[in-house]
Amino acid sequence: MITLTSDFRWPYPAAMRGVLASRTSARLIDVTHRLPRQDVRAAAFWLREVLPYFPPAVHLVVVDPSVGTDRAVAVFAAGDHRFVGPDNGVMVPVARAIDPGFTAWELTDYDAASSTFHGRDVFAPLAADLHETKDWTPSALADVEPVDAIETVTFPSATREGDVILGEVLVVDSFGNVITNIPAQEIDPAFGDTLTVNDESVPFVRAYDAVAPGTPLATIGSHGNLELAVNRGRGTQAFDLSQADAIRVQFDRS
Amino acid sequence: MITLTSDFRWPYPAAMRGVLASRTSARLIDVTHRLPRQDVRAAAFWLREVLPYFPPAVHLVVVDPSVGTDRAVAVFAAGDHRFVGPDNGVMVPVARAIDPGFTAWELTDYDAASSTFHGRDVFAPLAADLHETKDWTPSALADVEPVDAIETVTFPSATREGDVILGEVLVVDSFGNVITNIPAQEIDPAFGDTLTVNDESVPFVRAYDAVAPGTPLATIGSHGNLELAVNRGRGTQAFDLSQADAIRVQFDRS
Amino acid sequence: MITLTSDFRWPYPAAMRGVLASRTSARLIDVTHRLPRQDVRAAAFWLREVLPYFPPAVHLVVVDPSVGTDRAVAVFAAGDHRFVGPDNGVMVPVARAIDPGFTAWELTDYDAASSTFHGRDVFAPLAADLHETKDWTPSALADVEPVDAIETVTFPSATREGDVILGEVLVVDSFGNVITNIPAQEIDPAFGDTLTVNDESVPFVRAYDAVAPGTPLATIGSHGNLELAVNRGRGTQAFDLSQADAIRVQFDRS
Numbered sequence: 001m002i003t004l005t006s007d008f009r010w011p012y013p014a015a016m017r018g019v020l021a022s023r024t025s026a027r028l029i030d031v032t033h034r035l036p037r038q039d040v041r042a043a044a045f046w047l048r049e050v051l052p053y054f055p056p057a058v059h060l061v062v063v064d065p066s067v068g069t070d071r072a073v074a075v076f077a078a079g080d081h082r083f084v085g086p087d088n089g090v091m092v093p094v095a096r097a098i099d100p101g102f103t104a105w106e107l108t109d110y111d112a113a114s115s116t117f118h119g120r121d122v123f124a125p126l127a128a129d130l131h132e133t134k135d136w137t138p139s140a141l142a143d144v145e146p147v148d149a150i151e152t153v154t155f156p157s158a159t160r161e162g163d164v165i166l167g168e169v170l171v172v173d174s175f176g177n178v179i180t181n182i183p184a185q186e187i188d189p190a191f192g193d194t195l196t197v198n199d200e201s202v203p204f205v206r207a208y209d210a211v212a213p214g215t216p217l218a219t220i221g222s223h224g225n226l227e228l229a230v231n232r233g234r235g236t237q238a239f240d241l242s243q244a245d246a247i248r249v250q251f252d253r254s
Numbered sequence: 255m256i257t258l259t260s261d262f263r264w265p266y267p268a269a270m271r272g273v274l275a276s277r278t279s280a281r282l283i284d285v286t287h288r289l290p291r292q293d294v295r296a297a298a299f300w301l302r303e304v305l306p307y308f309p310p311a312v313h314l315v316v317v318d319p320s321v322g323t324d325r326a327v328a329v330f331a332a333g334d335h336r337f338v339g340p341d342n343g344v345m346v347p348v349a350r351a352i353d354p355g356f357t358a359w360e361l362t363d364y365d366a367a368s369s370t371f372h373g374r375d376v377f378a379p380l381a382a383d384l385h386e387t388k389d390w391t392p393s394a395l396a397d398v399e400p401v402d403a404i405e406t407v408t409f410p411s412a413t414r415e416g417d418v419i420l421g422e423v424l425v426v427d428s429f430g431n432v433i434t435n436i437p438a439q440e441i442d443p444a445f446g447d448t449l450t451v452n453d454e455s456v457p458f459v460r461a462y463d464a465v466a467p468g469t470p471l472a473t474i475g476s477h478g479n480l481e482l483a484v485n486r487g488r489g490t491q492a493f494d495l496s497q498a499d500a501i502r503v504q505f506d507r508s
Numbered sequence: 509m510i511t512l513t514s515d516f517r518w519p520y521p522a523a524m525r526g527v528l529a530s531r532t533s534a535r536l537i538d539v540t541h542r543l544p545r546q547d548v549r550a551a552a553f554w555l556r557e558v559l560p561y562f563p564p565a566v567h568l569v570v571v572d573p574s575v576g577t578d579r580a581v582a583v584f585a586a587g588d589h590r591f592v593g594p595d596n597g598v599m600v601p602v603a604r605a606i607d608p609g610f611t612a613w614e615l616t617d618y619d620a621a622s623s624t625f626h627g628r629d630v631f632a633p634l635a636a637d638l639h640e641t642k643d644w645t646p647s648a649l650a651d652v653e654p655v656d657a658i659e660t661v662t663f664p665s666a667t668r669e670g671d672v673i674l675g676e677v678l679v680v681d682s683f684g685n686v687i688t689n690i691p692a693q694e695i696d697p698a699f700g701d702t703l704t705v706n707d708e709s710v711p712f713v714r715a716y717d718a719v720a721p722g723t724p725l726a727t728i729g730s731h732g733n734l735e736l737a738v739n740r741g742r743g744t745q746a747f748d749l750s751q752a753d754a755i756r757v758q759f760d761r762s
Contacts (some may be wrong), residue, residue: 001275003268005268008682009542009682009683010540010542010543010682011539011540011542011543011554011557011558011681011682012681012682013540014511014513014537014538014539014540014558014561015557015558015561017537017539017562018558018559018560018561018562018563019561021509021535021537021562021563022561022562022563028537029268029271029275029282030268031265031268031271032264032265032267032268034263034264034265035264035265037683037740038740046265049265049269050265050268050269050272051272052272053268053269053272053273053276053374054271054272054275054276055272055275055276065716065717065739065740066715066717067715067716067717068714068715068716068717068718069715069717069718113730114728114729114730115714115715115727115728116715116716116727116728116729116730116735117729117730120561120730121730173265173266174262174263174264174265174266175263175291206322206369207320207321207322207323207369207370208319208321208322208370209319209320209321209322209323210322210323219369219370220368220369220370221368221370221371222269222367222368222370222371222374222375227370231319232291232292232319255529257522259522283522283525283529283536284522285519285522285525286518286519286521286522288517288518288519289518289519300519303519303523304519304522304523304526305526306526307522307523307526307527307530307628308525308526308529308530309526309529309530427519427520428516428517428518428519428520429517429545460576460623461574461575461576461577461623461624462573462575462576462624463573463574463575463576463577464576464577473623473624474622474623474624475622475624475625476621476622476624476625476628476629481624485573486545486546486573
């Protein structure tokens with residue numbers, strides 16, 4: 001199985017599907033091609049959320065704002081999963097989540113038919129070739145060399161002082177839900193209580209539909225962090241928040 | 255075969271694909287993940303239009319504004335098709351279209367890793383497990399119980415008095431075509447005549463391209479109902495109509 | 509293998525997938541369903557860019573503004589590839605790229621359940637049936653007749669006088685990159701030089717990221733033509749250019 005992820009929208013993902021299907025009969029499953037454009041943090045976050053649900057696969061990941069420069073090509077082995085993409089750190093959090101001691105290879109010397117579309121010319125051929133090696137063995141690929149240092153993407157941590165947590169918007173999802181970096185276990189109040197989020201009092205509930213349509217709420221999302229949303233609306237709008245904005249959460253003690 | 259439908263856009267459908275692929279080697283075919291957000295009428299309409307064209311399959315359908323509340327999980331058997339999703343009526347019109355006497359089961363007692371993403375935590379595992387039972391037998395699934403009463407979605411009917419039909423916009427498609435609840439057989443005029451739609455005279459034609467580009471028209475869509483459109487444009491704009499708006503059609507007698 | 513391409517967005521592609529899956533167990537791969545609406549030039553361009561990367565396949569292509577009129581159904585054989593879609597020229601450039609002497613058949617006498625959705629009612633059944641014939645033989649399909657004259661789409665050519673090239677915007681991609689009809693081999697300057705594009709001086713670089721984020725640039729895209737872009741931005745906006753706009757490129761001699 002090969003999964004495909006990019007920020008390409010259309011039609012470029014189809015060229016990658018064609019290249020893959022020309023070189024391997026592996027099952028192809030699209031993850032998404034609608035990642036926010038050239039946004040390594042969002043890509044790293046969503047890959048870590050989604051790819052662990054897949055069975056062992058070669059994951060082709062192309063969010064590549066530096067295509068055509070001298071950035072390297074990275075290949076990771078984490079458990080039975082493999083990752084192929086530009087060495088820009090996007091694949092590191094998911095590889096680490098699967099296996100904290102994952103191993104890395106790089107390819108720095110390669111030819112490409114274009115300098116603007118390595119998804120088609122470099123990464124897809126490499127992912128297909130890796131899938132065709134016995135046991136998906138990166139070291140069997142020509143010119144792929146083990147490396148110690150790789151680029152990485154890290155997520156900011158929330159900090160806590162008593163009943164106040166200072167965090168940040170990690171990413172925003174396509175529903176307009178605001179996903180913070182504040183883990184569920186840091187939230188002392190129980191569902192049904194209220195939280196003060198950036199000076200606004202907000203019901204902390206188990207389900208979006210626990211409040212009336214159009215009402216802002218705080219909940220714990222499927223990612224395990226505090227999420228700010230609106231029932232059947234967009235949290236980004238109601239809370240006026242975007243990726244990387246600061247969040248201040250205070251517990252209301254009665 | 256398992257089909258996937260939701261209003262999730264990205265990246266959440268990928269988590270469902272991963273869960274399914276981890277539990278079954280069934281062929282996966284995406285129907286769409288771009289259904290209008292949390293709109294049970296539109297979902298019910300499009301499922302009834304599209305799913306009957308598929309061969310027998312387990313259809314995973316997640317339009318679920320009440321995720322995390324006590325709404326039940328529904329499993330339907332209609333002919334050789336199976337449906338798995340929240341019990342909110344969305345799957346009822348298509349199940350009824352395939353088999354008016356379809357049978358229903360529910361699951362009310364279940365654990366979920368999250369309260370916001372049952373597509374990943376409840377419905378996808380259930381659809382995969384159902385696909386793996388012999389003959390796709392819902393009663394073989396643990397804790398799934400037959401039920402008599404289920405939630406349902408119904409579509410409003412048009413009414414007629416002489417040469418006047420009073421109807422409603424059922425849904426709007428992604429081309430901006432306005433799909434009404436007025437069946438073709440209620441339209442007495444022939445293609446080439448004109449209709450009066452909400453006081454505007456409109457050519458009633460067989461094909462969009464029978465009028466000049468930019469011209470409003472009425473036709474019979476692939477769903478078999480009266481449709482208001484613009485050749486190479488958007489009917490919603492020209493007719494200023496949205497879902498659930500009233501439509502008054504009068505036949506022009508010469 | 510059957511590939512699917514259209515300008516349908518959702519949910520209509522799903523009906524085609526269902527029809528195909530009901531008639532053949534062929535592997536189905538979506539190319540894209542987000543081609544610009546009813547835009548035969550853009551469709552012809554992208555198909556020629558993408559489909560040659562696929563292994564031999566039956567390519568179902570439905571960009572069909574004249575659905576329901578008397579336009580014919582076309583079937584092409586180019587090398588080991590087959591193409592099925594409306595006879596409006598969209599498939600000609602890719603067929604010609606694969607085999608300049610490709611052969612064509614037409615179907616002019618056919619029944620369709622609808623006059624607005626031949627993707628579902630005519631083209632998908634035909635593509636599936638073609639895939640099921642031995643060696644994908646178009647002449648084995650009932651009522652399909654060889655033809656000499658077919659509709660065609662051609663792309664305008666750039667012209668050159670000394671150091672000035674007069675060209676045109678062929679298409680715009682989903683990144684907002686402006687793709688011209690000026691081939692790389694017409695550009696005398698080397699990467700690192702500047703070009704004057706419509707009176708604006710622009711760096712001509714190998715990679716988008718060779719200039720600072722937000723900076724306009726000219727490069728050679730993966731299609732082999734001059735492309736006007738902005739690093740991590742939209743070329744269409746910075747250059748104020750849309751499909752079919754004129755481009756005047758002058759080489760800056762030092």
